[in-house]
Amino acid sequence: MSERAYRERLEADLTRWQAEGLLPPKSADAIRATLRPVPEGITIATVVGIVGGLLIAAAFLAFIAANWTAIARPLRFAILLAGIVGAYGAGALFDRAERTHLADLSAGVGSIIFGAAIALVGQMYHLGDDFAGGLLLWASGALAAAALTGSHSALAVALAAGCAWSGMRIDETANVHPPFAIFSLIGAMLALAWNTAASRHLIAVAALAGAVLAGFGMVQGRIGSPNFTVVAIVSLMVGAGLLLTTRRGVAVRAFGLTLSTYGAFGLAIGLAGVIAEILRPVTPNLPYLSLGIAAVAIISAFAAAVAAQRAGPVLAALSITGALVVASGLIPTAAGEEPWLSYALALSAMLCLVVSGMLDDVRPRIVAGWLGLAATIAAVTWAVQGSLLRRAVFLAVAGLVAVALASLLGRMIGRGRR
Numbered sequence: 372m373s374e375r376a377y378r379e380r381l382e383a384d385l386t387r388w389q390a391e392g393l394l395p396p397k398s399a400d401a402i403r404a405t406l407r408p409v410p411e412g413i414t415i416a417t418v419v420g421i422v423g424g425l426l427i428a429a430a431f432l433a434f435i436a437a438n439w440t441a442i443a444r445p446l447r448f449a450i451l452l453a454g455i456v457g458a459y460g461a462g463a464l465f466d467r468a469e470r471t472h473l474a475d476l477s478a479g480v481g482s483i484i485f486g487a488a489i490a491l492v493g494q495m496y497h498l499g500d501d502f503a504g505g506l507l508l509w510a511s512g513a514l515a516a517a518a519l520t521g522s523h524s525a526l527a528v529a530l531a532a533g534c535a536w537s538g539m540r541i542d543e544t545a546n547v548h549p550p551f552a553i554f555s556l557i558g559a560m561l562a563l564a565w566n567t568a569a570s571r572h573l574i575a576v577a578a579l580a581g582a583v584l585a586g587f588g589m590v591q592g593r594i595g596s597p598n599f600t601v602v603a604i605v606s607l608m609v610g611a612g613l614l615l616t617t618r619r620g621v622a623v624r625a626f627g628l629t630l631s632t633y634g635a636f637g638l639a640i641g642l643a644g645v646i647a648e649i650l651r652p653v654t655p656n657l658p659y660l661s662l663g664i665a666a667v668a669i670i671s672a673f674a675a676a677v678a679a680q681r682a683g684p685v686l687a688a689l690s691i692t693g694a695l696v697v698a699s700g701l702i703p704t705a706a707g708e709e710p711w712l713s714y715a716l717a718l719s720a721m722l723c724l725v726v727s728g729m730l731d732d733v734r735p736r737i738v739a740g741w742l743g744l745a746a747t748i749a750a751v752t753w754a755v756q757g758s759l760l761r762r763a764v765f766l767a768v769a770g771l772v773a774v775a776l777a778s779l780l781g782r783m784i785g786r787g788r789r
Contacts (some may be wrong), residue, residue, distance in 0.1 A: 408776060428679060451488040455481050462520065479524020482513035503543060506536035510554065518561055519540055523569045530558060530577040537584050547588030547600075547660075551581055559626070566622035568629075575633035581636060595658040598645045602698040603665040605641055606691035608634025610671035613687055617678040631687075632735040633723060639743025642694045642710045646717055646750035665695045683731030686723045690740075693720030721747055 385402065388394035442450070462477030486509035493505060513529035516522065537551035555577050562570035582604035586597035608630050615627025672688030693716045696702065702713050721743035728736030 375684055448492065451484070451491060454484045455488065458484055459516075459520075462522070474520075474522050475522045478520045478522030479528055481526045482509075482516050482522075482528040485509065485512050485516075486528070503536055503539035504541060506532050510536055514554075514557065514561075521565065523567070523573065526558060526561065526570060527573055530555075530573055534577065534580045534584065534755075535583070538587075541584060541588045541591055545591040547585050547592065551584065555581060563622050563626055566625065568625075569601075571626050571629040572633075575608070575629050578630065579605070579633055579637050582608075582641075589658075595656045595661055596640070596698070596700060599657055599665070599695070599698045599700070600661045602638065602641045602645065602694050603661050603668060605634045605637030606668035606695060607671070607749070608670035609638060609662050609687060609691055610634075610675070613675035613684045614671045614678070617675050628733070632733070632739070635728075635736045635739035636742070638691065638694055639721065639724070639739045639746060642697065642720065642743060643746030643750045644719055645698050645716065647745055647753055669695070681731065683727045683733075686727035686730065687736075690720045690723035690727060693717070693723065714747075717747050717752075718744065718751075 385394065385399045389396060389399055408664055421552050421678075458477050458481030462474045462481065465471075465474035465477060489505050489509050508531035510529050513525050513532060517525035533551060533554045537548045540548045540550075555574065559574045559575065562574045582601045585604060586601040589595045589597040589600050604778075610631075612627040612629070612631025612634055615630065618624060618627070669688060669692050672684055672691060676682070676684035676688060697713045697717045697720070702710060702716070721740055723740075724743060725737055725740030728734065728738075729741055
């Protein structure tokens with residue numbers, strides 16, 4: 372629930388309690404006095420100002436690009452420096468005027484100009500052709516700007532540049548790129564310190580991107596199963612996120628909830644991709660690093676269940692365990708036969724994810740589980756070879772099992788309420 376919606380609901384409750392005589396007026400006023408002012412949202416004037424600023428910046432860049440070759444090198448360098456200083460200077464003025472959104476955007480624009488300056492200076496003075504190194508410099512500078520200014524826009528630029536840097540390193544070395552995890556960890560520390568929804572979402576998206584990049588690294592290096600690696604990383608997001616939700620700090624719990632939510636969506640999509648064989652493993656090997664990540668993911672989820680004393684994390688742990696077993700490709704299948712056991716286990720894993728979200732009352736996880744069920748059913752229908760009759764029989768049996776399980780759960784819940 373957003374801060375503004377929470378305040379509106381609280382005010383309505385306070386008014387109703389006063390009318391019913393349940394809360395004295397002085398107590399209601401004392402509750403209102405303890406609340407901080409609601410932060411101002413993005414107004415129409417702010418949106419128009421942002422659009423106007425972007426148009427002016429685009430016009431400036433277009434003018435410079437049109438006359439770039441006619442400008443002397445020292446003047447080019449001075450123009451780039453002026454653009455960076457001007458952007459951050461404007462951000463400081465907006466921050467002093469308490470126009471936080473415009474200040475945040477200015478820091479992001481300054482970070483973008485900084486990246487353009489790195490590329491243009493390298494082109495002007497014929498510096499080294501290590502483009503990935505330039506991306507790392509850009510990402511590091513933007514991350515430093517985010518840490519100094521608290522700008523979410525700068526953090527977004529830093530993470531985007533970091534993903535591009537990791538992708539180029541993977542393409543160059545034909546291997547996975549673990550340093551990106553360290554870079555993302557620094558960003559996660561910033562998100563924890565800021566305790567804002569935007570920063571948490573940015574880090575979670577970067578983590579999903581890192582999982583995909585790790586899968587491509589496995590493909591490039593032919594060192595292991597990309598499917599298992601991707602599923603292991605998103606499972607770690609779910610397991611570690613659930614464990615963080617059991618901690619005391621509000622910021623840590625909020626970060627864990629966001630991380631586990633994005634991990635659940637990644638698990639749903641990734642498992643369906645495994646069933647549909649979108650990315651076939653070039654080798655059946657399971658590297659020790661991937662196995663270690665998978666083990667930590669499962670242990671974290673079960674540890675969360677023990678710490679929280681709830682059944683929801685247990686079902687989540689079973690979900691990621693089933694998904695990892697399916698992605699590993701270790702389930703034996705006779706030659707010429709369909710992997711029916713893998714299909715059944717994948718459907719069970721997504722069903723566990725749905726029930727986990729219901730028990731924990733986390734709606735995004737429920738949505739992720741339903742999405743995974745739908746995608747897995749579609750993938751099974753697509754992957755099964757032969758006649759449609761075999762697919763129909765399998766889906767019918769799976770449906771009957773689900774109905775029987777639903778009936779059993781309904782009876783167990785009914786007995787628990789008595």
